[in-house]
Amino acid sequence: MAEGIGTVLVLGATADIGRAIARAFAAGGHALQLAARDRARLEHEARDIRVRASAPVALYGCDVLADAGGAALVDELDPLPDVAVCVIGLLDGRAERDRDIAARVMRTNYLGPSLLLGALAERFEKRGSGVLVGVSSVAGDRGRASNCVYGSAKAGFSAYLSGLRNRLAASGVHVVTVKPGYVRTRMTDGMDLPAPLAATPDEVADAVVRAVRRRRDVIYVRPIWRWIMLVVRVIPERAFKRLKL
Numbered sequence: 068m069a070e071g072i073g074t075v076l077v078l079g080a081t082a083d084i085g086r087a088i089a090r091a092f093a094a095g096g097h098a099l100q101l102a103a104r105d106r107a108r109l110e111h112e113a114r115d116i117r118v119r120a121s122a123p124v125a126l127y128g129c130d131v132l133a134d135a136g137g138a139a140l141v142d143e144l145d146p147l148p149d150v151a152v153c154v155i156g157l158l159d160g161r162a163e164r165d166r167d168i169a170a171r172v173m174r175t176n177y178l179g180p181s182l183l184l185g186a187l188a189e190r191f192e193k194r195g196s197g198v199l200v201g202v203s204s205v206a207g208d209r210g211r212a213s214n215c216v217y218g219s220a221k222a223g224f225s226a227y228l229s230g231l232r233n234r235l236a237a238s239g240v241h242v243v244t245v246k247p248g249y250v251r252t253r254m255t256d257g258m259d260l261p262a263p264l265a266a267t268p269d270e271v272a273d274a275v276v277r278a279v280r281r282r283r284d285v286i287y288v289r290p291i292w293r294w295i296m297l298v299v300r301v302i303p304e305r306a307f308k309r310l311k312l
């Protein structure tokens with residue numbers, strides 16, 4: 068077990084990426100707190116982890132569309148975890164044309180996770196230790212026509228994580244931003260993902276565990292994405308608006 072990392076909270080533990088992250092930390096001997104909105108699937112996941120690893124697993128309900136992003140959950144946590152990883156997110160192509168769905172995508176990717184991690188940040192800051200991990204997206208690096216709503220919400224979340232990292236740097240609390248690139252999960256089911264750019268949930272999980280141990284700031288799971296997004300970011304607006312990205 069890595070020094071200073073005892074209990075790990077996974078927010079969105081029924082996500083394909085969340086399940087892989089929980090298993091990776093359990094394999095490292097860490098106690099787990101799994102939070103999600105679907106209790107039956109959470110219990111199924113916990114049973115599976117208990118069979119594979121001897122780590123203790125506690126379960127919590129979590130819906131980021133509830134008041135204050137479901138931050139009431141933070142009062143229930145016992146103990147306060149050493150690491151909290153937020154994997155919660157929603158991609159829905161209809162958001163570009165439907166305002167209710169757009170609001171749900173914005174709240175699920177930005178408002179809820181930010182309020183929830185913000186509530187944890189306060190507790191971690193008081194204690195003077197802890198690692199917060201937010202799974203954001205390369206989609207937040209520059210707004211694009213094809214995922215304007217999702218991308219803008221992830222941009223907000225990335226900016227929030229950056230601000231938290233800056234605010235908490237002197238307090239002993241570390242913040243990691245994760246930009247996975249394409250990942251083969253139920254979120255991308257049916258999409259034609261280019262093989263060299265598409266990671267597996269286990270790859271994301273290994274990268275997250277390494278980033279927590281090494282106190283990394285911002286990671287791109289497949290390094291090639293850092294360069295792709297650098298190019299995408301520097302294209303002048305005049306040329307960018309003529310591209311269909």
Ligand SMILES: NC(=O)c1ccc[n+]([C@@H]2O[C@H](COP(=O)([O-])OP(=O)(O)OC[C@H]3O[C@@H](n4cnc5c(N)ncnc54)[C@H](OP(=O)(O)O)[C@@H]3O)[C@@H](O)[C@H]2O)c1
Pocket residue numbers: 079080081082083084085103104105129130131132154155156157158175202203204205246247248249250251252253254255
């Ligand atoms: N797959 C990719 O290519 C990719 C790329 C970049 C970033 N990401 C990000 O990675 C994270 C995990 O995604 P994934 O690919 O593993 O897809 P996923 O399996 O669909 O995970 C999304 C998770 O968010 C949870 N969620 C949605 N609304 C919620 C709410 N109101 N309250 C609490 N939980 C809620 C879902 O809960 P339920 O299980 O109850 O539905 C699900 O577990 C997301 O933040 C996603 O944006 C994914």
